[in-house]
Amino acid sequence: MKADPKGVLTGAHFMDGDHAACEGALAAGCRFVAGYPITPSTEVVERFAARIPLVGGMFIQMEDEIASSIAIQGAVWGGAKVMTVTSGPGLSLMMEHIGLAAITECPCVFVDVQRGGPSTGLPTLPAQADMMQVKWGSHGDYEIIALAPNSPQECFDLMIKAFNLAERYRVPVFFMMDEVVGHMTERVVIPEAAAIEVEERRWTKKKPGEYKLYETGPDLVPEMVMAGQGHRIHVTGLTHDERGYPAMNPAAQEQLVERLLNKIREHNGDLVDVREDGVEGADVVVVSFGITSRVAGHAVEAARQQGLKVGHLRLVICWPFPAQLIRELSAKTKAFVVPELNMGQMVLEVERAAAGKAKVVSVPHAGGTVHEPEAILAAIREAGR
Amino acid sequence: MSQEALEGAGCAVESDNPVLPFLRQDRLPHIWCPGCGIGTTVNCFARALQDSGMKLDDVAIVSGIGCTGRVAGYMNLDSFHTTHGRAIPFATGLKLANPKLKVVVYSGDGDLSAIGGNHFIHAARRNMDLMVVCVTNHTYGMTGGQTAPTTPQGATQTTMPYGNFENPFNLPFLADACGAVYVARWTVYHVRHLARAMKEGLAKKGFSFIEALAPCPTLYSRRNKLGDGVEQLKYYKAKSTIKNGADTKDVGLTFQGDIIVGKFVDRERPTWLDSMNGHLTKVFPGKFTPYGS
Ligand code: SF4
Numbered sequence: 254m255k256a257d258p259k260g261v262l263t264g265a266h267f268m269d270g271d272h273a274a275c276e277g278a279l280a281a282g283c284r285f286v287a288g289y290p291i292t293p294s295t296e297v298v299e300r301f302a303a304r305i306p307l308v309g310g311m312f313i314q315m316e317d318e319i320a321s322s323i324a325i326q327g328a329v330w331g332g333a334k335v336m337t338v339t340s341g342p343g344l345s346l347m348m349e350h351i352g353l354a355a356i357t358e359c360p361c362v363f364v365d366v367q368r369g370g371p372s373t374g375l376p377t378l379p380a381q382a383d384m385m386q387v388k389w390g391s392h393g394d395y396e397i398i399a400l401a402p403n404s405p406q407e408c409f410d411l412m413i414k415a416f417n418l419a420e421r422y423r424v425p426v427f428f429m430m431d432e433v434v435g436h437m438t439e440r441v442v443i444p445e446a447a448a449i450e451v452e453e454r455r456w457t458k459k460k461p462g463e464y465k466l467y468e469t470g471p472d473l474v475p476e477m478v479m480a481g482q483g484h485r486i487h488v489t490g491l492t493h494d495e496r497g498y499p500a501m502n503p504a505a506q507e508q509l510v511e512r513l514l515n516k517i518r519e520h521n522g523d524l525v526d527v528r529e530d531g532v533e534g535a536d537v538v539v540v541s542f543g544i545t546s547r548v549a550g551h552a553v554e555a556a557r558q559q560g561l562k563v564g565h566l567r568l569v570i571c572w573p574f575p576a577q578l579i580r581e582l583s584a585k586t587k588a589f590v591v592p593e594l595n596m597g598q599m600v601l602e603v604e605r606a607a608a609g610k611a612k613v614v615s616v617p618h619a620g621g622t623v624h625e626p627e628a629i630l631a632a633i634r635e636a637g638r
Numbered sequence: 639m640s641q642e643a644l645e646g647a648g649c650a651v652e653s654d655n656p657v658l659p660f661l662r663q664d665r666l667p668h669i670w671c672p673g674c675g676i677g678t679t680v681n682c683f684a685r686a687l688q689d690s691g692m693k694l695d696d697v698a699i700v701s702g703i704g705c706t707g708r709v710a711g712y713m714n715l716d717s718f719h720t721t722h723g724r725a726i727p728f729a730t731g732l733k734l735a736n737p738k739l740k741v742v743v744y745s746g747d748g749d750l751s752a753i754g755g756n757h758f759i760h761a762a763r764r765n766m767d768l769m770v771v772c773v774t775n776h777t778y779g780m781t782g783g784q785t786a787p788t789t790p791q792g793a794t795q796t797t798m799p800y801g802n803f804e805n806p807f808n809l810p811f812l813a814d815a816c817g818a819v820y821v822a823r824w825t826v827y828h829v830r831h832l833a834r835a836m837k838e839g840l841a842k843k844g845f846s847f848i849e850a851l852a853p854c855p856t857l858y859s860r861r862n863k864l865g866d867g868v869e870q871l872k873y874y875k876a877k878s879t880i881k882n883g884a885d886t887k888d889v890g891l892t893f894q895g896d897i898i899v900g901k902f903v904d905r906e907r908p909t910w911l912d913s914m915n916g917h918l919t920k921v922f923p924g925k926f927t928p929y930g931s
Binding site for chain 1: 694696715721724735736757922925927
């Protein structure tokens with residue numbers, strides 16, 4: 254399906270990442286946002302609140318992030334494409350509802366403009382320290398998808414992908430920005446609506462009586478309905494059977510939880526999105542994401558000028574983690590270097606996938622600013638020795 | 639469906655029981671204890687739905703967590719069993735995304751007024767178009783009988799083993815003060831009044847709040863030596879006074895004391911959505927299409 258032109262601000266613009274993310278959501282068909290102000294993400298909802306009346310949709314500022322993160326889920330069952338926007342402390346408050354979205358298979362997008370933590374931390378300064386929180390933050394076992402844009406242009410482009418993946422897999426999708434990407438202003442080109450592919454919700458064609466809320470085909474993703482269509486659905490956060498009815502037994506639990514995991518794990522091929530630069534034949538591969546990938550790019554260039562064979566692998570989709578790719582590379586490369594604006598989160602995944610076959614060097618940073626390229630360059634040199 | 643289940647749901651046992659079409663019969667028997675008052679409120683709600691003449695496809699029910707939180711799952715409606723305390727914000731999203739739905743929030747006193755208290759006051763303030771039914775049994779039933787914000791002073795609960803010394807909420811007063819357009823309280827002794835209040839709530843545009851006092855014989859009554867469910871009904875009968883239009887600040891409850899029931903508030907105020915549509919129509923003359931139209 255093509256994007257609805259009403260939401261598409263076609264043209265070349267000069268805008269920051271927060272605003273571009275909002276435009277991406279509008280282009281993707283997002284028509285309901287519930288949010289609560291929090292630095293450095295607020296500009297996303299401010300723009301949405303300003304734009305949505307004439308696009309045709311709804312913004313509501315809720316009483317807190319807990320309310321925002323569940324109001325959007327109510328809106329999904331009312332038929333809308335939805336998003337909420339926050340930063341670390343707000344994201345922490347939303348955790349229970351990430352589990353609810355996972356178990357009820359509610360397609361929704363959570364934008365996290367990351368700032369320094371823990372707690373109130375550095376409200377106006379960047380970090381990438383929520384990467385494990387979005388993967389593991391709610392209790393129980395489930396899968397999510399997370400994307401990390403590194404520019405305002407990508408805030409637009411990848412936001413459309415985030416919405417499309419939420420619909421395709423019916424999972425919460427996280428849009429992992431950071432304060433720098435959110436507040437940096439660059440050229441953003443928004444294409445014609447006819448050039449933007451958006452995925453429609455997987456509406457069922459079945460009639461009331463034939464349709465079961467959580468019956469799936471081979472791709473393990475159920476079809477959807479909305480309230481008011483006569484299906485008389487029951488949606489619960491309890492473990493449930495195919496009809497959606499509570500089922501309090503180990504067999505139902507195993508069946509449901511395995512499917513929630515496998516509907517993502519069996520599609521890992523579709524969900525690998527990396528940008529490779531000179532990775533083939535490299536001695537050292539830098540693995541980066543988000544804003545850090547732009548700093549790492551400079552370090553990689555500098556290392557090449559010094560004659561080192563360095564590749565750069567940027568994760569666009571961070572979760573699910575491209576473990577297979579790293580596993581294959583670890584047989585061909587000496588070392589991975591993993592810079593990130595946290596004290597070592599995604600590096601744990603690289604280590605897990607490399608499983609001792611290649612050296613893994615972490616380049617941690619507590620946040621507040623980006624890395625010095627020299628720190629990454631030094632790590633590349635050391636790793637290549 | 640078993641005779642027990644019907645009785646437990648507060649239904650008269652008749653083969654052509656008019657309440658049955660409103661229940662998910664494939665989910666019965668329900669989980670509630672014998673003598674629990676929740677089933678009686680469900681019976682009243684079913685009758686209200688019937689009397690309202692609404693198409694059931696146009697009504698959705700949202701519950702939080704707890705014994706009353708299970709109501710959504712037994713109603714033959716589009717139904718949502720959400721998280722503890724958060725039924726109201728979920729319902730807000732559902733209603734705003736599809737304003738043609740009548741959205742009912744049906745939950746317990748702990749769920750709505752403790753963990754969900756912030757959402758409750760803000761939805762009333764906004765005059766969100768929701769009907770909120772609060773089953774007040776003064777306790778947390780699902781977790782075994784702990785103190786609620788509605789537990790009267792002097793009542794004993796597992797987390798107030800020497801008697802509750804906290805001041806309880808007067809929920810009709812709270813709803814009124816925050817801007818609810820319809821506020822009523824009945825007990826499960828007053829089944830006809832309660833069903834009528836629910837019918838009025840279904841027809842009312844805006845935030846309507848109906849408190850239904852109901853016995854929890856298993857935990858609240860037993861711990862406080864108040865007898866079984868029938869004993870509590872006798873108490874409701876003996877101590878209730880109907881005072882329609884009573885000032886809500888005067889309707890606070892005390893331990894086994896007098897109960898004022900009635901329709902306290904019935905007024906008009908634009909809903910959140912009507913306010914938004916009206917305001918933006920003025921801000922963008924000729925350009926804004928009212929949402930939900
Ligand atoms: S514990 Fe109390 S409130 Fe819960 S079902 Fe039993 S009697 Fe009803």
